[in-house]
Amino acid sequence: MVSKKLTIVNAQGFHMRPASTFATAMGKYSSNVTLKVNGNTVNAKSLMNIIAACIKCGNEVEVICEGPDEVQALDEAVGMIESGFGE
Amino acid sequence: MLKGIGASDGIGIGRVMLVVEQSLEYVPKEIADTDAELARYQSAVEAFCAETVEQAEAIRKSTGDKEAEILEGHIAIIKDPFMNGEIENLIKAHQCAEKAVDQICQMFIDMFNATGDELTMQRATDVKDIRDGLLSILLGVQNVKISDAPAGTVLVTGELTPSMTAGINKDNIVGIITETGSQTSHSAILARALEIPAVLSVAGATTCLSSDEQVIVDGNKGEVITAPTPEQIEEYASKREAFLRERRELENFRGRETASADGIKYELFCNIGTPKDATKAMAADGEGVGLFRTEFLFMDRNSLPTEDEQFEAYKQASIIMKGKPVIIRTLDIGGDKDIPYLGLAKEENPFMGFRAIRYCLKNREMFKSQIKAILRASAFGDIRIMFPLITAVEELRMGKELVEEAKADLKASDIAYDENIKVGVMTETAASGVIADLLAEEADFFSIGTNDLTGYTMAADRGNGDVSYLYSPLQPSVLRMIRRIIKCGREKGIDVGMCGEAAASPMMIPLLISFGLTEFSVSAPSVLKVRKNISKWTKEEADAIAEKVMAMTTEAEITAYLETIV
Numbered sequence: 001m002v003s004k005k006l007t008i009v010n011a012q013g014f015h016m017r018p019a020s021t022f023a024t025a026m027g028k029y030s031s032n033v034t035l036k037v038n039g040n041t042v043n044a045k046s047l048m049n050i051i052a053a054c055i056k057c058g059n060e061v062e063v064i065c066e067g068p069d070e071v072q073a074l075d076e077a078v079g080m081i082e083s084g085f086g087e
Numbered sequence: 088m089l090k091g092i093g094a095s096d097g098i099g100i101g102r103v104m105l106v107v108e109q110s111l112e113y114v115p116k117e118i119a120d121t122d123a124e125l126a127r128y129q130s131a132v133e134a135f136c137a138e139t140v141e142q143a144e145a146i147r148k149s150t151g152d153k154e155a156e157i158l159e160g161h162i163a164i165i166k167d168p169f170m171n172g173e174i175e176n177l178i179k180a181h182q183c184a185e186k187a188v189d190q191i192c193q194m195f196i197d198m199f200n201a202t203g204d205e206l207t208m209q210r211a212t213d214v215k216d217i218r219d220g221l222l223s224i225l226l227g228v229q230n231v232k233i234s235d236a237p238a239g240t241v242l243v244t245g246e247l248t249p250s251m252t253a254g255i256n257k258d259n260i261v262g263i264i265t266e267t268g269s270q271t272s273h274s275a276i277l278a279r280a281l282e283i284p285a286v287l288s289v290a291g292a293t294t295c296l297s298s299d300e301q302v303i304v305d306g307n308k309g310e311v312i313t314a315p316t317p318e319q320i321e322e323y324a325s326k327r328e329a330f331l332r333e334r335r336e337l338e339n340f341r342g343r344e345t346a347s348a349d350g351i352k353y354e355l356f357c358n359i360g361t362p363k364d365a366t367k368a369m370a371a372d373g374e375g376v377g378l379f380r381t382e383f384l385f386m387d388r389n390s391l392p393t394e395d396e397q398f399e400a401y402k403q404a405s406i407i408m409k410g411k412p413v414i415i416r417t418l419d420i421g422g423d424k425d426i427p428y429l430g431l432a433k434e435e436n437p438f439m440g441f442r443a444i445r446y447c448l449k450n451r452e453m454f455k456s457q458i459k460a461i462l463r464a465s466a467f468g469d470i471r472i473m474f475p476l477i478t479a480v481e482e483l484r485m486g487k488e489l490v491e492e493a494k495a496d497l498k499a500s501d502i503a504y505d506e507n508i509k510v511g512v513m514t515e516t517a518a519s520g521v522i523a524d525l526l527a528e529e530a531d532f533f534s535i536g537t538n539d540l541t542g543y544t545m546a547a548d549r550g551n552g553d554v555s556y557l558y559s560p561l562q563p564s565v566l567r568m569i570r571r572i573i574k575c576g577r578e579k580g581i582d583v584g585m586c587g588e589a590a591a592s593p594m595m596i597p598l599l600i601s602f603g604l605t606e607f608s609v610s611a612p613s614v615l616k617v618r619k620n621i622s623k624w625t626k627e628e629a630d631a632i633a634e635k636v637m638a639m640t641t642e643a644e645i646t647a648y649l650e651t652i653v
Binding site: 009010011012013015016017020023024027043045046047048049051052054056057058 | 156157160163164167168169170195198199202204206207210213214365366399402403406407
């Protein structure tokens with residue numbers, strides 16, 4: 001298992017477009033990907049669960065990947081969040 | 088007349104097309120052949136996606152990419168592996184597709200609504216739209232085709248859904264009326280993007296109004312005029328023309344520098360009350376924030392906000408503004424703004440009493456936590472601190488000492504901040520105007536708060552009908568005060584802005600140009616108008632106007648003259 005703690009930097013937080021891009025990207029990996037935020041654990045491959053978690057700019061999230069391609073999954077996840085989803 | 092929320096500016100005159108939602112009721116059934124039911128569900132999803140792609144393309148052509156993305160989001164939602172899995176599990180457990188779709192969508196709608204977060208709650212509307220779309224396909228219900236609406240149609244519906252919007256031809260739809268929705272709902276955003284006047288939240292609109300009746304939609308005021316008289320139609324038709332002309336003219340000023348006719352550059356900022364307002368400031372082409380009121384952080388709650396909470400809000404505003412200047416005004420309570428948990432004593436004369444900087448300097452811990460939060464946020468952009476209601480140099484000094492103390496604390500804890508953060512004065516009292524020369528020696532900038540400055544200079548409450556005639560920033564005394572503050576600031580080489588309503592007044596603008604103001608801070612909807620007004624004058628013309636005005640002796644004379652020049 002690998003994980004990393006990050007802060008959400010894009011102004012609108014994990015809204016529709018970033019959540020959708022993120023969930024689609026994570027869906028490619030066979031590892032389990034979860035987000036820990038505000039005390040909840042969220043399935044990162046599900047757009048709907050990410051939206052329901054109501055993740056805002058400034059929130060701290062922990063990305064946790066577990067499985068055969070966990071390193072690559074974490075890498076891509078961290079890159080996307082740190083770049084603020086290119087916004 | 089029906090009242091609602093004006094969510095998209097403009098005026099529309101036309102005939103009602105009622106779009107009433109079809110019944111999507113179904114009778115839940117036990118399914119024996121779950122494989123066949125799964126196939127029926129999957130083909131409904133495919134049909135839904137195909138329809139949505141088509142609608143997204145139509146809306147991309149008519150409105151733009153951003154609006155098309157809302158619909159494309161529906162495809163992303165319906166393809167969500169978790170949601171799909173849950174729906175399919177229910178079908179495998181012998182539920183009919185209708186019930187499975189309904190139940191799982193409802194689960195997410197409830198979940199999103201439970202967050203209480205506006206952005207997340209708006210996604211509930213998307214899920215509802217998807218559920219209705221899927222149920223319509225599963226039940227074979229035919230919907231009214233909005234795309235067939237004739238020219239001059241006013242669309243009246245319960246809630247404007249993104250899929251409905253996709254059918255809108257903006258040449259034919261002249262107005263929108265809905266029963267639900269707010270300024271920030273999808274309906275409002277889409278209506279504004281389409282530039283169709285809209286009045287939302289009109290209670291009972293679909294029952295009060297009937298198909299084909301003539302109505303006027305006034306999106307500026309949030310009013311719907313039913314059974315209009317010929318005079319009203321004529322009146323509103325000319326209002327509509329004037330509105331469209333002005334909109335075209337103002338759009339030319341988007342993305343341009345703010346400068347006078349002879350090329351002197353000015354900063355044009357926005358006044359905001361929450362970090363979310365910063366989004367409006369950006370959308371309105373504001374070049375920064377000239378006044379960020381921080382009271383919202385302290386109101387509607389039972390205890391003080393923490394330093395972290397404040398830090399997040401200030402940082403968020405700075406990030407939304409993409410690092411452009413953000414002037415944060417420290418807490419301005421007292422006067423007419425009460426915060427119950429602070430236990431402020433009732434005063435005989437609150438406007439002359441224990442408020443704003445006076446209260447903060449006596450409650451150092453609270454004040455310091457706000458200053459620390461602002462300093463921490465200053466690591467993320469060009470943030471400046473402004474103290475309200477300064478009347479004496481000592482107040483500025485004490486405030487600045489506290490800033491230095493807070494910096495030392497942060498440094499000791501190795502927390503980043505902007506060492507050179509600017510600390511300025513909101514010049515809004517008669518005293519600060521009179522000692523502007525002294526304050527300018529020690530302040531990094533001034534910002535003139537004309538609302539209070541007018542009240543304090545004239546000793547007149549604008550809310551009191553008996554004395555409100557005295558309340559005008561065009562009073563010779565107030566103009567002299569403004570001129571003096573600008574002059575004193577500029578002589579010491581500091582920026583002087585204005586964040587009161589007067590900064591957006593077309594009559595005031597030439598005077599401010601002449602006096603040497605460097606920054607105008609106005610409400611978001613005024614940005615383009617002010618930029619246009621500033622561009623009308625050369626310094627020389629402005630000086631000639633100011634010279635005449637400052638030689639006049641009464642407010643009536645000044646107003647009458649300025650009315651002739653704007």
